[in-house]
Amino acid sequence: MRARITHTFTYRYSAPVLLGPHRFCLRPRPHGFQRLIDYRLEVSPDPSQLFDLLAAGGDTITRARFLGETELFQVVASSEVETFTAPLMEACLDEEMARLPIAIGRLNPDLMSNLQGWLPNGQHDAAAVDLAQEALMGSDERSLTFLQQLIEIIQDRVKYTQRHIGPAWPASRTLKERVGSCRDLAMLMIECCRCVGLPARFVSGYHLVEPKPERYDLHAWTEVYLQGAGWRGFDASGQGAIDEHYIPIATSSKSDLTAAITGSFSGPPGVESTFKWSIEAEVLSSTSHQLIPGS
Numbered sequence: 001m002r003a004r005i006t007h008t009f010t011y012r013y014s015a016p017v018l019l020g021p022h023r024f025c026l027r028p029r030p031h032g033f034q035r036l037i038d039y040r041l042e043v044s045p046d047p048s049q050l051f052d053l054l055a056a057g058g059d060t061i062t063r064a065r066f067l068g069e070t071e072l073f074q075v076v077a078s079s080e081v082e083t084f085t086a087p088l089m090e091a092c093l094d095e096e097m098a099r100l101p102i103a104i105g106r107l108n109p110d111l112m113s114n115l116q117g118w119l120p121n122g123q124h125d126a127a128a129v130d131l132a133q134e135a136l137m138g139s140d141e142r143s144l145t146f147l148q149q150l151i152e153i154i155q156d157r158v159k160y161t162q163r164h165i166g167p168a169w170p171a172s173r174t175l176k177e178r179v180g181s182c183r184d185l186a187m188l189m190i191e192c193c194r195c196v197g198l199p200a201r202f203v204s205g206y207h208l209v210e211p212k213p214e215r216y217d218l219h220a221w222t223e224v225y226l227q228g229a230g231w232r233g234f235d236a237s238g239q240g241a242i243d244e245h246y247i248p249i250a251t252s253s254k255s256d257l258t259a260a261i262t263g264s265f266s267g268p269p270g271v272e273s274t275f276k277w278s279i280e281a282e283v284l285s286s287t288s289h290q291l292i293p294g295s
Contacts, residue, residue: 001244002082002285003208009075009261014272016069022263024062025250026077038080045070059250075261083244089144094228098143100136102197111225113253114199118170118191128171128191136196143226150192151240154185160237168255183220185236187255190222199225204258205248208281216279218260223251
């Protein structure tokens with residue numbers, strides 16, 4: 001699939017403010033089963049400094065610093081991306097290495113940050129442990145069967161809803177509320193996977209669903225590291241294993257590090273701000289094929 005996306009953020013302030021440092025995670029991932037053809041970032045007012053850096057997870061993020069006051073802050077990210085069909089997981093998977101639960105000593109040390117629990121002491125949420133054990137039963141210790149059963153259980157226990165404000169909820173709250181956003185369900189799936197030794201991380205990006213909705217939104221899902229198949233995406237709020245209609249932007253072991261825009265402002269007492277956003281997407285070609293190595 002080939003698509004063009006324009007993502008616009010507009011902040012208005014009731015009085016002139018000073019913008020603090022900002023961080024942008026808006027550049028689609030240029031590797032994996034995806035090719036970045038074009039990317040442009042427009043920021044107004046003009047930053048005094050604007051520079052890219054390579055984040056710990058391997059994604060390119062942009063930082064900006066500002067001088068002077070403003071009542072309007074606007075960011076426009078324009079991208080053109082081509083996605084590819086990933087090889088079948090069943091054909092790639094090393095079943096012996098992927099049998100669950102996976103002992104930490106069998107994993108690449110680079111994956112350790114994607115195994116930590118979300119609790120302050122690094123432990124796993126007890127509710128997620130119970131859910132993972134339930135999904136593990138009957139899976140014959142097979143990773144793909146476990147993931148399929150886990151997604152089915154999550155979708156049976158938690159109703160998907162949109163929630164634009166606030167961070168991702170911990171697993172216990174999502175299960176207690178029995179309702180959650182895409183990022184809540186992604187967080188729940190990540191925690192359950194980590195309980196059985198499957199490295200998992202948070203992904204933010206676009207899902208160009210068909211038919212085209214009235215309004216696109218940022219989406220969140222999970223990537224799981226499978227022995228022999230590498231990082232593969234799964235959407236607990238949607239279809240399960242993702243396809244070429246998903247466009248990853250940022251990945252991290254911690255969900256807050258994938259936020260599209262983070263930053264601050266300061267102004268006179270009582271200053272108020274309003275925020276609007278829009279995502280415009282056009283599918284230029286729906287033809288999908290596998291990525292040829294070296295292309």
